[in-house]
Amino acid sequence: xxxxxxxxxxxxxxxxxxxxxxxxxxxxxxxxxxxxxxxxxxxxxxxxxxxxxxxxxxxxxxxxxxxxxxxxxxxxxxxxxxxxxxxxxxxxxxxxxxxxxxxxxxxxxxxxxxxxxxxxxxxxxxxxxxxxxxxxxxxxxxxxxxxxxxxxxxxxxxxxxxxxxxxxxxxxxxxxxxxxxxxxxxxxxxxxxxxxxxxxxxxxxxxxxxxxxxxxxxxxxxxxxxxxxxxxxxxxxxxxxxxxxxxxxxxxxxxxxxxxxxxxxxxxxxxxxxxxxxxxxxxxxxxxxxxxxxxxxxxxxxxxxxxxxxxxxxxxxxxxxxxxxxxxxxxxxxxxxxxxxxxxxxxxxxxxxxxxxxxxxxxxxxxxxxxxxxxxxxxxxxxxxxxxxxxxxxxxxxxxxxxxxxxxxxxxxxxxxxxxxxxxxxxxxxxxxxxxxxxxxxxxxxxxxxxxxxxxxxxxxxxxxxxxxxxxxxxxxxxxxxxxxxxxxxxxxxxxxxxxxxxxxxxxxxxxxxxxxxxxxxxxxxxxxxx
Numbered sequence: 187x188x189x190x191x192x193x194x195x196x197x198x199x200x201x202x203x204x205x206x207x208x209x210x211x212x213x214x215x216x217x218x219x220x221x222x223x224x225x226x227x228x229x230x231x232x233x234x235x236x237x238x239x240x241x242x243x244x245x246x247x248x249x250x251x252x253x254x255x256x257x258x259x260x261x262x263x264x265x266x267x268x269x270x271x272x273x274x275x276x277x278x279x280x281x282x283x284x285x286x287x288x289x290x291x292x293x294x295x296x297x298x299x300x301x302x303x304x305x306x307x308x309x310x311x312x313x314x315x316x317x318x319x320x321x322x323x324x325x326x327x328x329x330x331x332x333x334x335x336x337x338x339x340x341x342x343x344x345x346x347x348x349x350x351x352x353x354x355x356x357x358x359x360x361x362x363x364x365x366x367x368x369x370x371x372x373x374x375x376x377x378x379x380x381x382x383x384x385x386x387x388x389x390x391x392x393x394x395x396x397x398x399x400x401x402x403x404x405x406x407x408x409x410x411x412x413x414x415x416x417x418x419x420x421x422x423x424x425x426x427x428x429x430x431x432x433x434x435x436x437x438x439x440x441x442x443x444x445x446x447x448x449x450x451x452x453x454x455x456x457x458x459x460x461x462x463x464x465x466x467x468x469x470x471x472x473x474x475x476x477x478x479x480x481x482x483x484x485x486x487x488x489x490x491x492x493x494x495x496x497x498x499x500x501x502x503x504x505x506x507x508x509x510x511x512x513x514x515x516x517x518x519x520x521x522x523x524x525x526x527x528x529x530x531x532x533x534x535x536x537x538x539x540x541x542x543x544x545x546x547x548x549x550x551x552x553x554x555x556x557x558x559x560x561x562x563x564x565x566x567x568x569x570x571x572x573x574x575x576x577x578x579x580x581x582x583x584x585x586x587x588x589x590x591x592x593x594x595x596x597x598x599x600x601x602x603x604x605x606x607x608x609x610x611x612x613x614x615x616x617x618x619x620x621x622x623x624x625x626x627x628x629x630x631x632x633x634x635x636x637x638x639x640x641x642x643x644x645x646x647x648x649x650x651x652x653x654x655x656x657x658x659x660x661x662x663x664x665x666x667x668x669x670x671x672x673x674x675x676x677x678x679x680x681x682x683x684x685x686x687x688x689x690x691x692x693x694x695x696x697x698x699x700x701x702x703x704x705x706x707x708x709x710x711x712x713x714x715x716x717x
Contacts, residue, residue: 191221198230202237210234225254229261232268241271259289263298270306273540278306286315293322297329304336307495312336327357334366343370343672361386361396361403365589368403370672373410380407394431398424402589409587414688421587422692428589429598436602440609442515443557447613449523450560452620458527458564465535465568466547468648469500471555472574473610474594475584477630481574482551483659484633484641488650492545494538496552503533504561522561531565554593556610559617563624570648571621573614576630578607578705582696583686604699611705631683 194217201213214234217227228251235244245268251261262285269278282303289295300315316333323329334349350367353360364383373379383404391397401424408417468485472478486493507530508521522530542548555562562569576584582604585597596606617625626647633640641656655661686693700707 191217191224191227194220195224195227195230198227202230202234207238223254225251225261228254229264232264236264236268236271241268241273244268245272257284257288259285259292259295260298262288263295263302266299266302267305270302273537275306275541278302279308282311293319297323297326297332300336301332304332304339309336309339313340325352325356327353327360327363330356331360331363331366334363338366338370338672346370358386359392359396361391361399365399365403365406368406373407375411378407378411380404380411383407394427398428398589400424401427402587405587409685418689418692424589425586425598429602432595432598434595434602436596436605438515439596439606442519443609443613445516445519446557446560447616449519450564450620451616454523455560455564455620458567460567464547465531465566466545467535467538467566467569468547468549468572469555469559469562469569470549470551470572470574471553471559473556473576473581473585473607474553474590474597475588476553476576476581477574477628477633478551478553480630480633480659481572481628481644482549483662484644484656485549485648485650487655487659487662488645488653489655490650491547491549491648492542493549493551494542494545495549497538497550498552499537500530500534500550500552500555500558500562503530503537504558507533527561527565529565530561534566556614556617559625560620563621571625572644572647573617573625573627574630575614575627577683577686578611578700578707579690579693579697580683580686582607583689583693586693600693600695601699604696605703607696608700608703608705612703634683 194213198210198213198217201210204210211234214227214231217224218231221227228247232244232247232251235241235247245265248261248265248268252265257265262281266278266281266285269275269281282299285299286296289299296315296319300312300319303309303312303315313333313336316329316336320326320329320333330349330352334346334353337343337346337349347367347370350363350370353363354367357363364379364386368379368383383400387397387400387404391400401420405417405421405424408414408420468491470478470481470485482493482495485491504522504525505518507525508518538545538548538550556573559571559573562571582600585594585603586600588597590597596602614627618627626643628640628644628647638657642652645652645656690697697707
């Protein structure tokens with residue numbers, strides 16, 4: 187007969203599966219109240235709290251589970267995840283050897299341990315663990331997919347493609363694998379997957395998520411071989427399907443940017459006392475698909491700089507200081523303008539130092555930090571602010587043809603894209619006006635056509651001496667997990683500068699919206715805002 191802890195535990199797991207946070211917490215609380223020494227219950231509590239983005243509570247629960255007996259491999263892996271999420275990466279890494287030893291006969295746990303290492307950015311370690319797991323689970327499609335992701339981050343694209351082929355062979359319904367495979371290289375007329383993708387589409391796809399991914403894969407491969415009309419037909423169908431399943435109103439984002447301009451004006455910046463002290467932070471931001479990853483890779487080649495990737499620490503610091511994530515967007519903006527900037531800066535630097543104590547000069551490359559440029563300048567007077575710009579039509583096309591894992595809900599409708607880019611350009615014009623030379627703009631077009639001159643401008647903006655390695659960002663060995671992970675492994679190229687012109691009449695809604703919003707377009711990289 188099933189004992190009471192198991193019955194309550196099953197109920198808690200079912201509540202978690204329902205994605206109802208309140209019910210799940212209540213079910214877990216009932217289990218632990220009745221059986222406070224039941225280690226599997228504390229493990230479940232830890233998993234729940236980490237899913238709910240409560241790392242401190244998740245860590246406390248995993249520690250309680252560990253204290254109740256000999257640690258099981260799955261618990262050790264969860265504890266490592268919690269340590270990393272709670273800002274204790276060194277302790278997390280110290281636990282990996284113990285977890286690996288405990289899991290040596292458990293390939294599924296080795297797989298999960300590899301996933302945990304990948305989340306911490308230890309991709310070589312992740313690959314080693316997954317390879318060990320694969321020796322015992324050669325036909326596991328999820329393992330092959332995750333190995334492909336790690337290999338992609340490491341720039342080992344041929345091996346990644348082989349792994350994705352294995353995933354597709356054993357899980358032909360895995361639409362995400364088809365899309366990831368299409369993105370690994372430039373397809374050719376002799377070597378592509380178009381026939382296979384068309385068969386998948388024609389066979390009938392059971393859910394809209396999968397159809398969107400197959401449509402984007404077809405769009406990518408048709409574009410690669412120069413069949414732009416076919417590419418756009420699939421792209422438009424996939425993007426429209428994705429947009430139809432979003433609850434989003436671009437007007438809210440436009441209003442937020444207008445509110446930011448109103449609250450963080452020249453008077454706000456003027457009240458901030460000047461500082462000559464370096465914070466060590468270099469912020470790189472701009473629209474998605476504008477070239478921020480390329481600039482990050484260039485600066486990351488410099489021996490005096492460490493790239494920390496796309497950090498969410500500055501927005502999180504603002505939210506923490508302003509009262510929490512439940513604060514409505516407009517109220518958060520108003521509250522942030524009333525905060526003492528030094529408090530935000532100190533909170534941010536403390537977060538960075540906890541996880542990266544050996545990175546005195548570091549890059550924070552979160553594209554959306556353009557929303558926070560005024561706050562960054564005020565709260566970190568010694569920080570460098572690098573804005574990456576791209577011709578808005580080229581940028582619009584780059585955004586539209588990218589299926590983002592999360593965020594950027596404006597990217598699936600051409601009119602939404604035009605309205606959002608116009609608001610962004612007005613915001614950047616505002617920042618340039620109030621921040622002056624604190625904000626340095628790097629042109630993507632200039633970077634790919636006059637690489638050395640624009641690189642020198644970039645290094646000078648960061649008070650860095652010239653270093654020739656910055657001219658070869660494709661040789662940067664650091665892993666890349668962004669949408670540009672494949673492109674940045676190639677020598678700098680200018681192919682994409684005018685790609686959008688093949689589809690100029692299809693992109694007419696973007697152009698019309700930009701002009702209507704007062705954006706003066708020409709053939710140069712820097713549009714003008716008619717304000």
